[in-house]
Amino acid sequence: MISRRSLLITGAGGLLAGCDAATRSPAVKSILSSADETHKFLQRSIGGRTALAREFRADQMSPRFRVNGTANPNTPEYSAHVANRFADWRLQVDGLVRQPLSIPLSDLRAMPQRAQITRHDCVEGWSAIGKWQGPHLARILDLAGLQPAAQFIVFHCADAIGGAPYYESIDLVDAYHPQTIMAWAMNDKPLSVGHGAPVRLRVERQLGYKHAKYVMRIEAVASLAGIHKGGGGLWEDRSGYEWYAGI
Numbered sequence: 001m002i003s004r005r006s007l008l009i010t011g012a013g014g015l016l017a018g019c020d021a022a023t024r025s026p027a028v029k030s031i032l033s034s035a036d037e038t039h040k041f042l043q044r045s046i047g048g049r050t051a052l053a054r055e056f057r058a059d060q061m062s063p064r065f066r067v068n069g070t071a072n073p074n075t076p077e078y079s080a081h082v083a084n085r086f087a088d089w090r091l092q093v094d095g096l097v098r099q100p101l102s103i104p105l106s107d108l109r110a111m112p113q114r115a116q117i118t119r120h121d122c123v124e125g126w127s128a129i130g131k132w133q134g135p136h137l138a139r140i141l142d143l144a145g146l147q148p149a150a151q152f153i154v155f156h157c158a159d160a161i162g163g164a165p166y167y168e169s170i171d172l173v174d175a176y177h178p179q180t181i182m183a184w185a186m187n188d189k190p191l192s193v194g195h196g197a198p199v200r201l202r203v204e205r206q207l208g209y210k211h212a213k214y215v216m217r218i219e220a221v222a223s224l225a226g227i228h229k230g231g232g233g234l235w236e237d238r239s240g241y242e243w244y245a246g247i
């Protein structure tokens with residue numbers, strides 16, 4: 001299918017080069033516009049997954065950024081971390097890795113950082129522009145060393161909704177995307193409890209529910225089948241949300 005479409009583009013280009021008047025004929029115009037559509041389609045389907053999400057200027061940041069879903073995990077364990085300002089908290093990294101890790105928040109803050117101002121789009125129909133900062137997920141995964149069988153990265157969170165633990169997952173294309181970070185800062189301040197303290201995922205090419213807050217543990221797996229109900233996320237399991245929620 002792709003090679004047929006490439007041929008179509010080449011064909012339209014050839015016409016253009018050969019005859020100026022031809023571009024005025026309605027038939028050729030329609031070939032050209034279909035070639036243009038084809039080009040957009042190809043960009044989305046081939047280059048699409050690694051393209052960057054739009055970034056914004058500081059003056060475009062939303063004055064108010066809603067807290068959505070869990071506003072506080074409110075478990076005894078999580079509340080103890082909050083009281084202790086996450087001093088004893090560790091991000092666990094395990095599963096199909098060569099070296100399981102247990103990373104203090106201070107280490108996440110000391111790693112090379114990426115900051116980005118992006119638009120968060122919630123499936124419920126609201127958006128907000130905010131600034132996020134933290135280390136690349138890729139660097140954390142490289143420190144642990146993914147085993148060749150690893151295909152997905154699962155994020156286990158501190159909260160539960162209706163008794164079901166919140167979790168999410170992404171594939172390695174998104175895990176290694178340059179804008180995929182484990183954010184500990186939002187709008188130049190440490191993450192608030194409402195927005196997912198101490199660390200939340202930012203996976204900017206996907207909808208809001210993929211951006212797991214309160215991440216306690218990152219697990220590399222070969223398949224999502226054995227994780228909770230197998231849908232790859234709480235909302236995927238509960239309500240049939242799309243696992244790949246591309247924007």
Ligand SMILES: Nc1nc2c(c(=O)[nH]1)N[C@H]1C(S)=C(S)[C@@H](COP(=O)(O)O)O[C@H]1N2
Nearest residue numbers: 066067068069070122157195208209211213
């Ligand atoms: N652990 C956890 N992560 C979560 C949620 C949640 O309830 N628990 N809600 C999701 C949804 S639907 C959205 S839109 C965003 C909301 O992030 P915010 O509260 O910072 O706006 O977090 C996502 N990540």
Ligand SMILES: [Mo]
Nearest residue numbers: 122123208209
């Ligand atoms: Mo959402």
